[in-house]
Amino acid sequence: xxxxxxxxxxxxxxxxxxxxxxxxxxxxxxxxxxxxxxxxxxxxxxxxxxxxxxxxxxxxxxxxxxxxxxxxxxxxxxxxxxxxxxxxxxxxxxxxxxxxxxxxxxxxxxxxxxxxxxxxxxxxxxxxxxxxxxxxxxxxxxxxxxxxxxxxxxxxxxxxxxxxxxxxxxxxxxxxxxxxxxxxxxxxxxxxxxxxxxxxxxxxxxxxxxxxxxxxxxxxxxxxxxxxxxxxxxxxxxxxxxxxxxxxxxxxxxxxxxxxx
Numbered sequence: 001x002x003x004x005x006x007x008x009x010x011x012x013x014x015x016x017x018x019x020x021x022x023x024x025x026x027x028x029x030x031x032x033x034x035x036x037x038x039x040x041x042x043x044x045x046x047x048x049x050x051x052x053x054x055x056x057x058x059x060x061x062x063x064x065x066x067x068x069x070x071x072x073x074x075x076x077x078x079x080x081x082x083x084x085x086x087x088x089x090x091x092x093x094x095x096x097x098x099x100x101x102x103x104x105x106x107x108x109x110x111x112x113x114x115x116x117x118x119x120x121x122x123x124x125x126x127x128x129x130x131x132x133x134x135x136x137x138x139x140x141x142x143x144x145x146x147x148x149x150x151x152x153x154x155x156x157x158x159x160x161x162x163x164x165x166x167x168x169x170x171x172x173x174x175x176x177x178x179x180x181x182x183x184x185x186x187x188x189x190x191x192x193x194x195x196x197x198x199x200x201x202x203x204x205x206x207x208x209x210x211x212x213x214x215x216x217x218x219x220x221x222x223x224x225x226x227x228x229x230x231x232x233x234x235x236x237x238x239x240x241x242x243x244x245x246x247x248x249x250x251x252x253x254x255x256x257x258x259x260x261x
Contacts, residue, residue, distance in 0.1 A: 093168040095145055096152035104167025104175055111165055111179040112220075112227040122220040122227075123186040124234040125176040127155070127193065130212045130246040132172035139209060147202055147211060148172065154196045158189060173238075175231065183219050190215045190249045198247065214241040218252035 091103030099107060112122055129135075129151060136144040148168070155166055155174060165177040178186055197213045216238025220230045233252040241250040 096149050096168050098152050099167035101167065101169050104165060107165045108177040109227050111177060121181065121222065122230065123178040123181045123183065124218050124230045125186065125190050126216040126234040126238040127174040128214050128238055128242065129172040130214055135209065139207060143204065146204060150202050151197060151213065154200060155193055158192045158196055186217060190217050194247065194249055212247035214238060214246045215249040216241055216252065217249060
């Protein structure tokens with residue numbers, strides 16, 4: 001144990017109590033140890049309150065330990081809160097509020113690995129805003145951002161109440177994973193998303209713009225354990241939908257039939 005760590009903890013030896021001053025980082029470490037049941041607690045830089053605390057008899061450790069640990073624990077809680085916020089921000093698309101590519105990959109892989117396929121299968125849906133570049137060119141990038149937010153909101157509204165992982169893959173492309181879903185339900189959901197967008201124009205500052213979406217959908221085989229091939233097949237179906245005229249839902253061919261062929 002180095003001297004910095006030693007200075008960061010309170011060590012009880014019999015009835016004698018040694019109190020040392022700690023920096024904030026060391027304090028958080030000590031409090032974690034204290035929470036785990038160790039006989040030590042951290043002390044932040046001395047303030048009037050601590051002057052009083054230091055005067056408490058070493059024969060009353062039951063009173064002393066909480067007084068010493070409380071501010072450090074409060075600091076630890078704040079550090080944990082900030083850490084959680086930063087971790088969440090790293091996984092969420094700041095514009096639309098859905099998961100970003102990294103966040104989707106992590107959440108979807110976890111859901112896929114934990115899937116229970118006795119009654120259903122995992123279904124991937126890839127979605128792309130049709131002619132998005134022309135929207136930016138005609139109305140400006142601010143309006144394009146509004147379109148992305150609009151589509152994310154539509155997807156969320158259609159999926160409300162269902163177990164689903166939704167993310168923005170980048171640009172104007174979105175992805176949805178329905179863990180342990182049903183093919184029939186996924187088909188209805190994709191069509192509902194398409195229709196909702198077609199029927200919901202974007203209005204801003206007297207400007208009205210109509211959007212359409214193209215979808216590619218693929219269902220995992222019962223023995224499939226890797227998420228990536230499923231997403232690749234859904235993405236291929238999406239590009240087929242765009243080649244066939246856009247504003248439509250296309251299902252990927254069954255992988256086992258493809259292999260047999």
